[in-house]
Amino acid sequence: MSSSAATDQFRQAFREEAREILVDLESALLELGEHSGDMELVGRAFRALHTIKGSGAMFGFDALAVFTHNLENAFDEVRSGRLAVTSELVDLALAAIDHIRNFLEESPQDYSIARNVLVTRLLAMTSSGGNVQAEKVAPRPSVSNHPPEPGSPRVWTIHFAPGPQLMRSGSDPLLLIRELGDLGELIATPSMTSIPPLAELDPERCYISWDFVLRSDASRDAIRDVFIFVEDCCELSIQPQQKSVEVEADRTAAGLEDKRTTRRGRRDYDLPDGNSSIRVAATKLDQFVNLVGELVTVQARLSELAVRRDDPDVSAVAEEVDRLASALRETSMNVRMMPIRGTFERFRRLVHDLARDLGKDVELTIEGADTELDKTVIDQLNDPLMHLIRNSMDHGIGMPQDRVAHGKPARANIHLSARYSGASVLISVSDDGRGIDAEAVRARAVEQGLISADAQLSDAEIHALLFQPGFSTAKVVTDISGRGVGMDVVRRNVDKLRGSIDISSKTGQGSVVTLRLPLTLAIIDGLLVMVGDAYFVLPLADTLECIELSRAEIDAANGKHLINVRGKVVPYIRLREYFNVAATPPDFEQVMLVDTDDGCCGLVFDRVLGNCQTMIKSLGRVYRHVQAVSGATILGNGTVALILDPHRLVHECIRGIGLRVRGHPSLPEMAEPLQDQACK
Amino acid sequence: MAISTKNMDGARCIILTDVVDIGQAAELKQALTEAIGSASRVVIQISAATSVDIMTAQLLWAGVSCSSHGGVEIVVEGPWSHQIEELFLASGLTPLLQEVVQSSAGKGADVLVSRN
Numbered sequence: 001m002s003s004s005a006a007t008d009q010f011r012q013a014f015r016e017e018a019r020e021i022l023v024d025l026e027s028a029l030l031e032l033g034e035h036s037g038d039m040e041l042v043g044r045a046f047r048a049l050h051t052i053k054g055s056g057a058m059f060g061f062d063a064l065a066v067f068t069h070n071l072e073n074a075f076d077e078v079r080s081g082r083l084a085v086t087s088e089l090v091d092l093a094l095a096a097i098d099h100i101r102n103f104l105e106e107s108p109q110d111y112s113i114a115r116n117v118l119v120t121r122l123l124a125m126t127s128s129g130g131n132v133q134a135e136k137v138a139p140r141p142s143v144s145n146h147p148p149e150p151g152s153p154r155v156w157t158i159h160f161a162p163g164p165q166l167m168r169s170g171s172d173p174l175l176l177i178r179e180l181g182d183l184g185e186l187i188a189t190p191s192m193t194s195i196p197p198l199a200e201l202d203p204e205r206c207y208i209s210w211d212f213v214l215r216s217d218a219s220r221d222a223i224r225d226v227f228i229f230v231e232d233c234c235e236l237s238i239q240p241q242q243k244s245v246e247v248e249a250d251r252t253a254a255g256l257e258d259k260r261t262t263r264r265g266r267r268d269y270d271l272p273d274g275n276s277s278i279r280v281a282a283t284k285l286d287q288f289v290n291l292v293g294e295l296v297t298v299q300a301r302l303s304e305l306a307v308r309r310d311d312p313d314v315s316a317v318a319e320e321v322d323r324l325a326s327a328l329r330e331t332s333m334n335v336r337m338m339p340i341r342g343t344f345e346r347f348r349r350l351v352h353d354l355a356r357d358l359g360k361d362v363e364l365t366i367e368g369a370d371t372e373l374d375k376t377v378i379d380q381l382n383d384p385l386m387h388l389i390r391n392s393m394d395h396g397i398g399m400p401q402d403r404v405a406h407g408k409p410a411r412a413n414i415h416l417s418a419r420y421s422g423a424s425v426l427i428s429v430s431d432d433g434r435g436i437d438a439e440a441v442r443a444r445a446v447e448q449g450l451i452s453a454d455a456q457l458s459d460a461e462i463h464a465l466l467f468q469p470g471f472s473t474a475k476v477v478t479d480i481s482g483r484g485v486g487m488d489v490v491r492r493n494v495d496k497l498r499g500s501i502d503i504s505s506k507t508g509q510g511s512v513v514t515l516r517l518p519l520t521l522a523i524i525d526g527l528l529v530m531v532g533d534a535y536f537v538l539p540l541a542d543t544l545e546c547i548e549l550s551r552a553e554i555d556a557a558n559g560k561h562l563i564n565v566r567g568k569v570v571p572y573i574r575l576r577e578y579f580n581v582a583a584t585p586p587d588f589e590q591v592m593l594v595d596t597d598d599g600c601c602g603l604v605f606d607r608v609l610g611n612c613q614t615m616i617k618s619l620g621r622v623y624r625h626v627q628a629v630s631g632a633t634i635l636g637n638g639t640v641a642l643i644l645d646p647h648r649l650v651h652e653c654i655r656g657i658g659l660r661v662r663g664h665p666s667l668p669e670m671a672e673p674l675q676d677q678a679c680k
Numbered sequence: 681m682a683i684s685t686k687n688m689d690g691a692r693c694i695i696l697t698d699v700v701d702i703g704q705a706a707e708l709k710q711a712l713t714e715a716i717g718s719a720s721r722v723v724i725q726i727s728a729a730t731s732v733d734i735m736t737a738q739l740l741w742a743g744v745s746c747s748s749h750g751g752v753e754i755v756v757e758g759p760w761s762h763q764i765e766e767l768f769l770a771s772g773l774t775p776l777l778q779e780v781v782q783s784s785a786g787k788g789a790d791v792l793v794s795r796n
Contacts, residue, residue: 168702172734173734174767175767196740198743203739204706207736639775
């Protein structure tokens with residue numbers, strides 16, 4: 001790799017890490033707005049700023065480092081009790097974060113005027129007589145985890161304090177420092193604390209001293225040579241740095257710790273050294289998971305072959321491959337799983353800013369932030385959640401005085417939560433606002449010709465109208481909402497993730513929007529079943545138990561699809577009927593009870609073939625409206641099995657929207673795209 | 681002359697020209713002290729300076745610190761030269777100069793220094 005490519009790589013890594021740190025910083029600032037005396041939050045903000053500044057300087061983001069320095073100074077003063085945390089400081093810091101984000105862009109916008117105003121306001125807040133810490137010289141990356149080898153660059157810490165006579169000897173410290181910078185990568189930290197008041201200042205004496213960190217292959221003597229003509233009239237120490245080969249401006253242990261942890265680039269950047277991690281491009285990860293998926297498919301073929309051959313040796317190998325593929329699949333899926341915390345935390349800022357703009361008092365509470373989802377799912381959650389929160393803020397939550405008038409606290413609450421439910425994750429956005437005005441929705445739908453004036457709709461059906469493109473009950477379109485686009489975006493994105501949306505609302509009490517999303521979009525543990533000669537996969541996590549359904553029981557129910565399970569009547573769906581499979585049913589069919597949002601329900605098929613690990617393949621855009629099927633997979637014998645989505649299947653049946661009613665394609669049609677792949 | 685002064689719109693203006701180094705340090709200190717003692721607003725023009733040394737930066741810093749206690753507004757007018765900027769960057773002093781400038785501007789100055 002060329003040095004230029006390496007530099008770009010390091011800079012890119014810094015960008016990504018800095019963005020993550022900024023999310024945490026933003027969260028700390030917003031919390032600080034609520035708990036201004038929390039010194040732990042102050043420390044968290046300071047460390048984040050210090051890390052961004054130090055790393056930024058190291059990777060050549062000079063303007064970012066200088067700008068961040070001003071904010072860091074402010075928080076240093078907060079830390080030392082010289083400055084109080086006020087809403088003005090928090091707002092300034094949040095605005096500064098936006099600028100730092102801009103610095104991180106490949107082509108930053110020129111916001112220099114706004115930035116100068118921001119810095120001016122920050123400096124006006126802080127005391128101006130403090131010590132200036134500045135750094136940075138050669139913006140070249142220097143990252144290595146290995147101890148220095150003979151001849152390789154070393155890191156030197158240098159202290160230089162010009163004596164009273166140095167300037168009179170005709171030397172200028174600035175020129176010496178420039179010469180020192182020519183030896184390698186240099187970070188300079190000047191100390192201004194010794195500068196006396198103007199009246200007492202000797203104009204021919206330099207009061208400023210410096211601490212340097214120099215990464216260079218120069219020897220101690222070569223470094224000393226820079227100062228050869230002033231050595232007698234200055235304090236000078238040159239020491240090799242023992243613990244780290246990283247260039248770090250700050251001499252403090254905290255500074256060094258920040259540097260190490262920045263490279264880790266996660267929110268827990270104060271983890272001890274034992275918890276190391278590496279950053280991998282998402283595309284590489286996707287490729288890895290795809291290959292594991294292919295391996296799982298091949299493993300299924302091998303198992304099938306072993307059964308057909310009935311050869312103990314082949315069977316033993318197949319079992320071993322099965323075990324390894326299973327472990328590999330588990331590991332690869334875990335690698336893709338990420339806590340949803342980062343996504344949730346981003347919305348603190350949104351709520352803060354919108355509350356300010358709308359003149360509302362809103363608190364965002366978060367629950368289940370450690371719930372993990374597949375990275376692909378998380379990546380696509382941002383927009384839906386943003387629209388839901390904007391809607392809640394704009395439409396759901398009233399002005400403080402209105403809330404008080406209705407007996408509610410002035411401060412409203414938006415609650416974001418995540419929790420597991422079988423093979424899915426439930427993500428809810430709830431508020432304690434006005435709730436959805438069903439009559440207004442209905443009236444608007446009639447006005448727009450979506451329903452007839454005499455249509456009888458359930459609450460769920462009325463709520464479903466909100467997801468119609470262009471539908472809005474807002475009388476005024478604002479820059480926040482009202483165009484009827486947001487909920488449509490929510491539905492589209494959730495559909496893309498094979499998820500579902502549920503809305504519940506009580507007038508005057510608030511609303512809850514719940515997104516049910518699959519944990520992963522790649523590989524699942526499934527149960528392989530057959531109806532006639534068609535194969536289906538049921539996600540194992542959704543299944544409860546399997547029971548038999550006899551011909552006599554079917555007849556006794558008088559055509560109703562109900563079964564008695566230990567005294568409880570449970571409805572069932574015959575996959576044979578749903579998918580229009582023509583084969584004659586066996587005398588005893590199998591009922592798999594599944595746990596869905598709409599309650600317990602049975603899915604009836606002919607026989608269970610066993611567990612299977614399944615790589616989910618998309619059926620393509622043509623079949624994206626087939627709600628009951630979340631994808632397909634290729635089995636070991638080369639045939640295609642459809643992967644069922646029990647939640648959607650049951651939901652559709654309850655709503656009476658059957659497959660045939662909607663004119664869905666037949667099973668062979670759906671399997672066709674994958675069948676082509678299987679043949680290859 | 682590297683340092684000259686004039687009155688301008690009710691403010692005392694100190695103009696730095698060409699090379700300003702230790703040879704002019706005493707003069708600069710005197711000019712600063714007089715200006716801070718005699719005017720409520722001091723403008724330091726550095727756009728014509730081709731080179732300044734550490735003493736200049738030090739004096740500017742001390743002048744601004746002093747003025748902040750005396751209620752005097754000090755404005756540093758730029759832009760400063762590329763050579764000055766490079767030298768200050770190498771020494772880690774860019775934030776210092778920025779802070780001097782911004783501290784002045786923060787007290788109501790109508791001129792912000794451009795760093796171009």
